[in-house]
Amino acid sequence: QVQLVESGGGLVQAGGSLRVSCAASGRTFSNYVMGWFRQAPGKEREFVAAISWGGSRTDYTDSVKGRFTISRDNAKNTQYLQMNSMKPEATADYYCAATRASMARRVDAYAYWGQGTQVTVSS
Numbered sequence: 001q002v003q004l005v006e007s008g009g010g011l012v013q014a015g016g017s018l019r020v021s022c023a024a025s026g027r028t029f030s031n032y033v034m035g036w037f038r039q040a041p042g043k044e045r046e047f048v049a050a051i052s053w054g055g056s057r058t059d060y061t062d063s064v065k066g067r068f069t070i071s072r073d074n075a076k077n078t079q080y081l082q083m084n085s086m087k088p089e090a091t092a093d094y095y096c097a098a099t100r101a102s103m104a105r106r107v108d109a110y111a112y113w114g115q116g117t118q119v120t121v122s123s
């Protein structure tokens with residue numbers, strides 16, 4: 001198993017930037033495709049971004065393309081989500097997830113999840 005712990009959430013004004021991190025432990029981090037998901041109050045959890053084992057491939061949901069960047073540092077067992085030009089609709093709990101399968105956008109494709117970190121974007 002792999003354990004995931006997110007950090008870096010907080011309050012940011014619209015148009016601002018925030019970086020959330022996810023620290024992994026327990027298994028070889030580089031063996032896992034990593035993803036970020038978010039869940040706003042009253043809504044289903046949705047895919048935000050994913051990154052391949054070595055970091056060479058990334059995938060983003062359309063609404064964040066060009067503004068969010070997913071990255072990973074396998075030496076530090078950590079992945080990141082840099083969020084720029086943030087909008088109020090980005091307000092949600094952000095979850096880190098890991099899978100041994102190939103890159104995917106489905107929630108059920110990821111076996112391991114962090115506890116989430118809250119991000120609030122004020123207008």
